[in-house]
Amino acid sequence: MSIQISNLNFSYSSSNSTLFEDFSLQFFDGWTCVAGSNGCGKSTLLKLIAGIIEPDGGKILCNGVGGNASTSGVFYCPQETAEIPENLYTAFWSDDNEVRRFFSRLCVTEEMLERYDTLSGGEKKRIQIACALAEQPSVLLLDEPTNHLDSETTKMISDALGDFHGIGIMVSHDRGFADSLCNRTIYLYNEAQSFAGGRDCIACDTYPCGLTKALELRQSGQEQSRGNWERLNSKASSEKQRSARLEAENQKSKARLSKKTISAKDHDAKLKQDIARISGKDRTTGDAKARLETQIRQTEAERDSIKKALRRKEGFSVENTDYSKPIIIEDTQIQAGSYTLQIPHLEIKRGTKFALTGQNGAGKTLFVNHVIGLLEAAGRQGELLYLPQEISYEVREQIFEEFAELEENERGEVLSTLYRLGSEPTRLSAENSAGGGSGEQQVSPGELRKLMIALAVQRPLSLLILDEPTNHMDITSVLALESALASLDCAMIVVSHDKAFLAKITNASLTAERTSPTSGRLSVLSN
Incomplete structure (x- = not known):
């Protein structure tokens, strides 16, 4: 079929x-x-x-x-x-x-x-x-x-x-x-x-x-196409420079063969120039230039037949931070309804990037809310970016208002970060980004997540908490986000079921598991 x-x-x-x-x-x-x-x-x-x-x-x-x-x-x-x-x-x-x-x-x-x-x-x-x-x-x-x-x-x-x-x-x-x-x-x-x-x-x-191998082949193919195009373009440039030198030599040769500067009575000099023209001794540069022009056309045709892949800048950096104080989580039990989660003693330092995994309902979101509560109680909420799994309408409104209120240079930095995360920033224009305008309606959940990240990294951060950050994102954005997060040195807690994504950006693991219908525990698997 x-x-x-x-x-x-x-x-x-x-x-x-x-x-x-x-x-x-x-x-x-x-x-x-x-x-x-x-x-x-x-x-x-x-x-x-x-x-x-x-x-x-x-x-x-x-x-x-x-x-x-x-x-x-x-x-x-x-x-x-x-x-x-x-x-x-x-x-x-x-x-x-x-x-x-x-x-x-x-x-x-x-x-x-x-x-x-x-x-x-x-x-x-x-x-x-x-x-x-x-x-x-x-x-x-x-x-x-x-x-x-x-x-x-x-x-x-x-x-x-x-x-x-x-x-x-x-x-x-x-x-x-x-x-x-x-x-x-x-x-x-x-x-x-x-x-x-x-x-x-x-x-x-x-x-x-499969998809993983296809992405590798695609990247390799793009790099090869750019390399081949640039090689042929460089070759064409070199050939044009050689052609220019030959043209200069050819002009000198023509000047030497000109009879305008020879006295009308100097018959010997005129005879020598006629012999030079007939023998072709001074015609070599012109012939070489003609052959080179043909070669240039062939090189440029070969270059132009290649689909040159455009190079897209990726990655971003968080504003420099003086936040060196670790986040201490004491050994405790937290509860939501009838469910209790046992949490071990944890110290989240700068550069520690936890992968938080476990079955749905085992307590991952419960633990994330506990960490957020600890930071808020300590007056450190300004050091945190929390990207929830689902973004409410109220939060969506706040995001667009924050974007609309940015100065022109700040907006430019946000749009640059969005581009590096795989977006086309032209979808977000200043005039329709606030107050429920058409720009808001055109922004997908995946684009909205990237906008939240782009806004947050304009200020110093000590902790990023990302809950299923790749949901609603296309593969281009996932790879760009992967690359960017891997380069950051602030602490992270990343909730995700995407093993390839976690393997690229995290260096430590936490898992939430149910030990009974009403209780569970959080375990440190590796550091």
């Missing part, structure tokens, strides 16, 4: 630019990961394949038949899980054991169906995936399936999807999850933002491997 996309054209009515223009791509049986920056059309591509939105031109064929969600066995799972899947109850109570087994495998119980609105994001995602597999589609489309999931739930879903036989396409920034399922990666990008002289529309590169 295959999906053939041919000469696809699509743009949103609210946009002045074309998203896809003469875009062609093919999908086959097995899992394919679709990656790329925010705004490069990943979710749009899935919705076009599912028939949720219609292209402006071109064709999308599933085994030679025009595809849409109702007729071609295509099932689309969006990022959001607030809506109850339409087939939930009919599939769960189906008489077909082959259908019901997906719910059993993903540990979906009758009790969960009765309280869907109160389920965690991970529980809702398990139900969503079970409903998708129960339909036994020929094409399964997943948009960021691992946001908000702990490692246990992620493993459970990965195992279930591993048995899917058909065309599976996922948009994901989770390298571990994508690598476990995908043997092919499609990387979408805006040509104009990626390559010198590129078109302002989406193109793609295909890699016959």
